[in-house]
Amino acid sequence: MTNEQLQIRVEQISHDFFKKPFIHKAYFNNRLRTTGGRYVLKTHNIEFNPKHYEMYGLDELDGIIKHELCHYHLHIGGRGYKHADADFKNLLRTVGGSRYCRSVKPEPVRTPARYMMLCQNCGMKYMRKRRMDTSKYVCGRCKGPLKLYKMEEANGTQG
Known part of the structure; x- marks a missing residue:
């Protein structure tokens, strides 16, 4: 048009x-x-x-x-x-006009998580796109120590 x-x-x-x-x-x-x-x-x-x-x-x-x-x-x-x-x-x-119009934004493409931090006490998982220094952080649930895994390693150890 x-x-x-x-x-x-x-x-x-x-x-x-x-x-x-x-x-x-x-x-x-x-x-x-x-x-x-x-x-x-x-x-x-x-x-x-x-x-x-x-x-x-x-x-x-x-x-x-x-x-x-x-x-x-x-x-x-x-x-x-x-x-x-x-x-x-x-x-x-x-x-009969429209109150709202539909969205024209394309759905954002989410990059998958590449890293997983696993709490050594309670087993809580934290998915991350970037590598983090786990010595500076503790679990938000139980304050336990965290261990970092690459997603390939994490999938291999759980399956």
């Missing part, structure tokens, strides 16, 4: 659901990371995260458009446009 198509879609949703015109600009902003869209108070423009459309499709984008248009029309009309305001919550419920 291009910015021109997005502009037409926002104007159409504004007309159909809010019965008011959208006379400012709507466009995609690739720099948005943690949000689906943003209503800019100073310019009255609305920015959208293109990743939401790419990952979840048109229905998700329509929900975000309705959400941002609630901010837009309430702010222009001098009513409560913030998330906590009753005017905003009521209008959002009326038009």
